[in-house]
Amino acid sequence: MYSAATSKKLQEQTQSFLENTASITADNIQALRDVLRFHEYRYYVIDDPLVSDAEYDQLYKQLEKLETGNPLLITTDSPTQRVGSSLNQNFPTVQHLVPMLSLDNSYNAEDLFDFDRKAREATNLDVIEYCIEPKFDGASISLIYENDILVRGATRGNGVEGEDITTNIKQIKSIPLSAPFSKYGVQQVEIRGEIIMTKKAFAKYNEGLAEQGLPPLANPRNAASGSLRQKDPKAVAKRNLDAFLYHISYYTTIDGFTFSSDGEQNDELPRSKFLATHGGSLDMLWECGFRSPKKEKMVVKGIEEVIKHVQDFEAMRDTLPYEIDGMVIKVNDFGLQDIMGMTTHHPRWAIAFKFKARQATTKLRAVEFQVGRTGAVTPVAKLEPVFLGGVTVGSISIHNEDYIKEKDLKIGDTVLIERAGDVIPQIVKSMPDIRTGKEKEIVYPRQCPVCKSELYKEETEAVWRCINIECPAQAVERIIHFVSKDAMDIKSFGEANVRKFYDLGLLKDVPGIYKLDFNAIGQLEGFGKKSIDNLSSAIEASKQQPLYRLVYALGIRFVGETTAKTLANAVENLMDLAKMSEEELQQLEDIGVKVAQSVYNFFSNQQNLAMLEELQQLGLQLKNVKKEKTGTDTLHGQTFLFTGTLAKLKRNEAEALAEQHGGKIVSGVSSKLNYLVVGEDAGSKLEKAKKINTIKIITEDEFLDIVK
Ligand code: IVH
Numbered sequence: 001m002y003s004a005a006t007s008k009k010l011q012e013q014t015q016s017f018l019e020n021t022a023s024i025t026a027d028n029i030q031a032l033r034d035v036l037r038f039h040e041y042r043y044y045v046i047d048d049p050l051v052s053d054a055e056y057d058q059l060y061k062q063l064e065k066l067e068t069g070n071p072l073l074i075t076t077d078s079p080t081q082r083v084g085s086s087l088n089q090n091f092p093t094v095q096h097l098v099p100m101l102s103l104d105n106s107y108n109a110e111d112l113f114d115f116d117r118k119a120r121e122a123t124n125l126d127v128i129e130y131c132i133e134p135k136f137d138g139a140s141i142s143l144i145y146e147n148d149i150l151v152r153g154a155t156r157g158n159g160v161e162g163e164d165i166t167t168n169i170k171q172i173k174s175i176p177l178s179a180p181f182s183k184y185g186v187q188q189v190e191i192r193g194e195i196i197m198t199k200k201a202f203a204k205y206n207e208g209l210a211e212q213g214l215p216p217l218a219n220p221r222n223a224a225s226g227s228l229r230q231k232d233p234k235a236v237a238k239r240n241l242d243a244f245l246y247h248i249s250y251y252t253t254i255d256g257f258t259f260s261s262d263g264e265q266n267d268e269l270p271r272s273k274f275l276a277t278h279g280g281s282l283d284m285l286w287e288c289g290f291r292s293p294k295k296e297k298m299v300v301k302g303i304e305e306v307i308k309h310v311q312d313f314e315a316m317r318d319t320l321p322y323e324i325d326g327m328v329i330k331v332n333d334f335g336l337q338d339i340m341g342m343t344t345h346h347p348r349w350a351i352a353f354k355f356k357a358r359q360a361t362t363k364l365r366a367v368e369f370q371v372g373r374t375g376a377v378t379p380v381a382k383l384e385p386v387f388l389g390g391v392t393v394g395s396i397s398i399h400n401e402d403y404i405k406e407k408d409l410k411i412g413d414t415v416l417i418e419r420a421g422d423v424i425p426q427i428v429k430s431m432p433d434i435r436t437g438k439e440k441e442i443v444y445p446r447q448c449p450v451c452k453s454e455l456y457k458e459e460t461e462a463v464w465r466c467i468n469i470e471c472p473a474q475a476v477e478r479i480i481h482f483v484s485k486d487a488m489d490i491k492s493f494g495e496a497n498v499r500k501f502y503d504l505g506l507l508k509d510v511p512g513i514y515k516l517d518f519n520a521i522g523q524l525e526g527f528g529k530k531s532i533d534n535l536s537s538a539i540e541a542s543k544q545q546p547l548y549r550l551v552y553a554l555g556i557r558f559v560g561e562t563t564a565k566t567l568a569n570a571v572e573n574l575m576d577l578a579k580m581s582e583e584e585l586q587q588l589e590d591i592g593v594k595v596a597q598s599v600y601n602f603f604s605n606q607q608n609l610a611m612l613e614e615l616q617q618l619g620l621q622l623k624n625v626k627k628e629k630t631g632t633d634t635l636h637g638q639t640f641l642f643t644g645t646l647a648k649l650k651r652n653e654a655e656a657l658a659e660q661h662g663g664k665i666v667s668g669v670s671s672k673l674n675y676l677v678v679g680e681d682a683g684s685k686l687e688k689a690k691k692i693n694t695i696k697i698i699t700e701d702e703f704l705d706i707v708k
Helices: 004-019 026-045 053-069 109-123 199-211 220-228 233-238 278-287 303-315 334-340 401-407 472-483 494-503 511-515 518-522 529-542 547-553 561-569 574-579 582-586 593-604 606-617 651-660 684-690 700-707
Strands: 093-095 104-106 129-136 139-146 149-155 161-163 186-196 242-253 258-260 298-301 324-331 350-354 359-371 377-388 391-397 414-418 426-430 455-457 464-466 639-643 675-678 696-699
Touching (some): 104 109, 109 303, 109 324, 109 334, 129 186, 129 278, 129 303, 129 350, 199 220, 242 278, 278 334, 303 324, 324 334, 359 391, 377 464, 401 426, 518 529, 547 561, 684 696
Parallel strands (some): 104 350, 639 675, 675 696
Antiparallel strands (some): 093 161, 129 298, 129 324, 139 149, 242 258, 359 377, 359 414, 414 426, 455 464
16 A cells, blocks of 8 residues: 555654644645554554554644634545544445345365365366455445545445445544545445454453443454444444455446446456456455455465365464454456356355354253352353363353343253353353243342342342352452452462362451461462462562552452553552542543442442551552652653663663653564664664664663653
8 A cells, every 4th residue: 555665755754743743734734634544554454553642643633623723624534534423323224236145155175175166167167266365253344435435334234235334434443534446447346344353352342341340242243243333433433343355346447347246247347457356356455555355365276275275274263363253265366256156145256164163052051150259149051061162161151130131041041152262152142942841040049149148239230249248259259359360460379279278267358368377278288388489479479569450459340450550550559549539530541430439439448448558568569669760751652672781771670761751662673663772782673673764773871861
């Protein structure tokens, strides 16, 4: 899309805009837009940003300001025009230019040999060239561009008609609002692709749901498809969706020709190199600024190569940053595609090769109720164990009463379960059609299954809770959470040890972790000197964990890792949180009424305050160490990497110094790196950095000058 020379020019322009914002005027509004589009492309399409988020925002705000002052200068494809205003959109029904067909499926080599045989027979060829690409597991969409401008985005619907979701589509930053199709002689074009949520975005989304006390979504596919019909476009923007575009279904050329991928009359069409083969069309989409599977695709001759490639790809499926459920094999030549044609259901020139399922059906045998650290009573479905995506699944959380109702679950049901990549298995649905009549309703207890006290449920919530603060189940769960990897990360403690010590009366609450009687533990079977030493030093080390880990470890309701970081960053000392009002808490980023109330309640509770006091006396770090040091934020958004032997500082001291001033340490040389600090005998990192002209290569002294 952007040549090296153009990229360099745009990057220089970026720097000059950033250095001298006064130079940004209505006269160079177009240059500013080009710069912003370039950085959107770097960030969202090729995942290789050249500026920090803050720098991008700064320029974006300038554009907004200019456009507010000069509304006549706004263009439909301006980066500011993604943001939708309507809160309650309708999604009118629209007709696709060419029906969106499905794909035929294959599951093994034999199916693929069969597909190849038919293709060779239909085309009278001995060997066929195929283009192979991932089968993206998301929600399909179709986009129409006219005279280079995105004019419509639609869902698949029933294949013939879909829903117009243009405003929501515009929220997806990897979809360009304008694309230079005219360069290829194309006037109107309909393209297809898949809206996906990356595994990372999905994990973050589910984390957000968990913080609100809501059950997670089962897989990124549901998350993506559920997003497309959101009434509020801003909610779509928040979900960080992505899009792969992989098929041109229709186009008209500037000189009056029409191509239709379901037509058999495309003979007269002039075919440029980009429009002669499927692989070429993916290159063209890439050149037009789309995230097409240009790099993921592979063009091979003959079906044997295809089989080898799809098998290799399946083996590395989990290393991809997004979910795929198979591969799609397409006859590469468009002329041959025309000869082969379509059935009413699928094109004959393409086939999906489906990977081994990560879904399975099994029986829901029983439901057990577990008490969590916040007293929430969670139903857990006990399943007939099934092997799924590399692990045996025997139980799955079914969250709450609403969830059970929504999924229509009964004991004895056959259920479909899914394990999407590294996501915790979820129940996708039950199968009421095959019930025998012997299935039993799931009866929710009204008493705590552990301490037998009565359960309570707030009207606005779906969860029943044991509110007995002394409930042993909660105490144990609180300790397990406190020592866990994402919290205080006390290695060699673990859930089993917590339970054992608790049951033996050696540990009864969180401060108890720091008062363990190692003599008594030494008497237990399986605890030699070495394991006690390990445990004791891990406990000791945890006292110095950064404050956000402690905040998270406290297990305050609705406070997940992200919120814990926000809270910790807002204070000098943990106890400062106890002084904040609900209103003050709500001023913090992404902290709403519910979270603020929960944090406020936690710090208003005398027992909790006494526990924190005790933790401090036991030697835990309650201060926000980073904030305490005399750091500044002058290096905010800047990334650093140190290489070679430094003369004045130790490597970790230098890194800490950069961090104290708001800088970030990265692990490798890429265009995301701002500064490479070079010591003696620097090697390959220096060589690599020299090739990327945006990286500033500096000496240790120059670094010390910067942080001075
Ligand atoms: S081509 C006319 N290519 O899979 C051919 N489809 O199970 C149109 N899909 O409806 C489809 N990745 O939503 C094609 N690389 C890919 C794909 C892909 C995912 C989806 C698409 C299709 C479904 C069929």
